Structures are given as structure tokens and as C-alpha cells.
């Protein structure tokens with residue numbers, strides 16, 4: 583009997599690894615583990631208002647039926663999480679039930695955080711409780727009836743919150759399992775990249791097939807060659823996730839720039855590699871706009887677009903699109919330039935984008951102040967014709983519609 587039990591111990595050790603935060607013997611180890619998990623889970627991105635103190639809450643989330651604000655999660659007893667007991671905290675992350683018994687809206691991605699072990703959940707709490715308390719109360723939500731009836735979330739949870747902890751797949755490698763945990767648990771990648779059901783839950787049969795969220799298209803991450811990541815090399819994927827750009831793939835903008843800045847670029851290289859290993863195994867689903875243009879190159883791009891691109895864009899992107907002194911401004915091969923729906927192209931022109939990197943701030947301002955809808959459509963069509971789609975598809979009406987979008991992210995000052 584000795585051999586099998588040794589094997590079992592070995593198997594348990596191997597397969598316990600993906601989620602366990604490590605042997606956190608002392609409080610400071612636990613805090614360090616919690617800090618790392620908070621990065622992997624990107625708590626700060628949602629729980630910080632533009633220009634506000636980290637974790638003090640107040641960021642607005644515009645949902646189809648109203649605006650929800652993130653609360654203060656610093657240790658302040660009156661306005662923050664100071665009074666949470668351990669059990670209340672674990673229920674909050676696993677079941678979406680806050681300390682006062684109120685059901686949280688699933689903008690807070692607890693249907694993914696539910697995969698975290700109790701130990702990981704408490705490490706997170708230890709880290710947040712070790713920070714400076716900030717007194718701050720978020721503005722009141724503006725949800726009308728019936729969406730302000732929090733108890734109805736009980737039904738949502740029945741269908742949409744698995745309320746279970748991560749279980750490793752013993753037929754897969756440790757790296758795959760670690761990636762599975764990071765992507766589907768703390769990393770909550772599906773919140774943006776998985777299509778939604780009519781109840782706004784994740785449509786798990788279409789996992790990672792791509793979806794439009796707050797005006798940006800989170801592209802297909804499955805191994806489909808036409809619209810997904812099937813043609814990316816492991817190195818491109820590793821570099822994109824850990825820095826926000828990869829040669830021949832363009833930069834990460836908008837919400838993905840945020841995920842890279844606050845979360846993915848802060849992870850250990852082995853963890854990013856584990857994410858790559860997991861993504862490689864996501865079954866192909868051909869959904870959403872193609873990543874590579876099916877069209878032949880345009881014979882002569884629109885001269886107005888060409889002139890305006892030279893004036894407004896080439897300063898940073900260079901006429902060739904190779905990016906001046908910065909690989910983050912390289913456009914050739916970007917999914918955004920090849921997407922016939924033009925969602926993110928219109929978005930970056932009307933909202934701008936920024937990404938703090940170890941090489942400094944990569945910044946593109948919005949162009950709505952300086953150019954008309956017709957001019958911006960001409961620029962966008964030229965960008966597609968030159969760097970991706972080969973045939974422009976943007977109308978002035980598409981620009982006009984996005985000028986006023988995204989109330990949670992005010993447009994940046996225009997040139």
C-alpha cells in the first residue's frame with residue numbers, strides 16, 4: 583500500500599499548487615500573497631475613481647439599466663470594509679452577498695472570484711486590511727425599479743454563479759491548471775471576452791468567443807485561426823499580455839490597456855506563461871470580426887484620409903504605421919485595423935487610450951475636439967485601408983454615436 587499512498591500524496595501536492603497562495607506562515611507572508619492576488623484580480627482598476635485614492639471606490643459603471651458605483655474597499659470602519667468578519671468576507675467573494683446581507687450586482691465579478699479558495703480570499707482581506715483607511719462614500723446608484731431590487735439577484739445567482747472552488751483537471755499539466763485558475767478565477771477574463779446570456783450571465787457554451795463591453799470589443803480569445811488567437815505565436819501572446827503590445831499585433835487599448843497596466847504586467851513571468859498555456863487549449867469558436875483581412879489591398883486609399891492621417895496621426899504612428907520610438911504605436915497587423923465593424927477604431931479616436939508601462943506613459947488623446955465626424959471617418963477608413971481591412975467601413979454616423987458614449991470615462995482633452 584505504500585506506493586499508492588505516496589502517489590496520492592504527490593498528486594495532491596502537485597494538483598493543490600494551482601490555487602494555493604503558498605505556505606503563508608506569518609501575517610506578512612499572507613499580506614504579500616494577498617497583494618499579489620489583488621493584482622491578479624485587478625481589484626484596484628474598478629475600486630478607484632478617476633484621479634481618486636486607490637481602493638477608495640467611486641468609479642461609475644454604466645449598465646443598460648442605470649449606473650452602479652464601486653464602493654470603498656479600504657479598511658475604514660464606517661465607509662469601507664473595516665467591519666467585515668472573515669466569514670462575511672468569504673461569503674462576499676463566493677456568493678456575492680455583502681456584510682449587511684445585501685446582494686451585490688454581478689458587475690463585481692464574484693461569479694469568477696468564487697473559484698478562489700477560502701485561504702486565498704482571506705489573504706486578499708489581510709492585504710486590504712493592512713492598507714491605510716480612507717474615508718469615502720461612493721455616490722448613490724441610479725438604478726430604477728425593478729433593477730434596484732437587490733433580492734432578485736438570488737435568481738440570477740441560481741443560474742449564473744457556480745459557487746464552487748477551483749478543481750484542477752488531473753489530466754492536464756500544472757501550468758495549464760494554473761492558467762485555468764488565473765483566467766477563470768481572479769483574472770475574470772470572461773467578464774469582457776465571453777458573450778452574455780439574456781440574463782447578463784456568461785454564456786459558457788461560447789466561452790471567450792468575444793463580446794462588446796462598454797463600447798469596446800474584447801476580441802475572440804479561442805484558438806480559431808480567422809477571428810481568434812490561432813495564428814498568434816506563444817511569444818506574441820506572452821509579450822502582448824505582459825507589456826500591452828506585440829510585434830505584428832498592435833497595442834492593447836482601452837479596457838485591455840487597463841487589464842495589462844494594473845494586472846497582467848504585474849504578474850510573474852511563469853504565471854503569464856501559464857495563462858498562454860491555458861488559452862492555447864481553448865476550443866476554437868469562429869465568432870466575431872476576423873483578425874486578418876480577407877480583402878485585397880485597396881488600390882488607392884482615400885486622399886482626404888491620407889492627408890489627415892499625415893497631419894494628425896503620423897507624428898506618433900509614422901506614415902508606415904511602425905510607431906515613432908515606441909512599439910506601442912505600431913499599428914500594422916492590429917486586430918482593430920482589420921475589424922470590419924471598426925468598433926475599437928472608432929472608440930480609440932473618440933475616447934483616446936493610455937497605458938503606463940515601464941518605458942513611460944503611452945498616450946493617445948481623443949480627436950473629437952479637432953475634427954468633424956466626416957474627417958474622423960475619413961481618417962478611420964484610411965487607417966483600415968492602410969493597416970488592416972484594405973477597405974474602409976466607417977461612416978460619420980458611427981463617429982457621431984460614440985462621441986457621447988462612455989459616461990464613466992470622460993473624453994480626454996483634444997488637440
Ligand code: HEC
Pocket residue numbers: 620623624625626628629643650651652653655663674680681682685686687688689690691695706
Ligand atoms: C469589474 C469591476 C470590479 C472588480 C474587478 C472588482 N470589483 Fe468589487 N465591486 C464592484 C462594484 C461595481 C461593486 C458594487 C456592486 C453593488 O453595488 O452591488 C463592488 C462591490 C464590492 C464589495 C462590497 C462592499 C460592500 O460591503 O458593499 C467588496 C468588498 C468588493 N467589491 C471587493 C472587491 C475585491 C476584493 C476585488 C478584487 C478581488 C474586487 N472587488 C474587484 C466592481 C468590481
Ligand code: HEC
Pocket residue numbers: 764765769770771772773774775795798799800801802803810811822823831833834835836837838839841846857873916917918926
Ligand atoms: C475589462 C475588459 C477586459 C478584461 C477583464 C480582459 N480583456 Fe482582453 N481585451 C479587452 C479589449 C477591449 C480588447 C481589445 C483591445 C484593443 O482593441 O486594443 C482585448 C484584447 C485582448 C487580446 C488581444 C486579442 C486580439 O485579437 O488582438 C488578448 C490576447 C486578451 N485581450 C487577453 C485577455 C486575457 C488573458 C484576460 C484575462 C487575464 C483579459 N484579456 C481580460 C477587454 C478585456
Ligand code: HEC
Pocket residue numbers: 826832833834835836839891894895896897898899910911913916918919926927930931935936937944945946947949961962965
Ligand atoms: C500622441 C501620439 C499619438 C497620436 C497623435 C495618435 N496616436 Fe494612435 N496610439 C498612440 C498610442 C501610444 C497607442 C497605444 C495606446 C495604448 O496602448 O493604450 C495608440 C493606439 C492606436 C490604435 C490601436 C487601437 C487598438 O484598438 O488597439 C489605433 C488604431 C490608432 N492609435 C490610430 C490612430 C489614428 C488614426 C490617429 C490620428 C487621428 C492616431 N492614432 C493618433 C499614440 C498616438
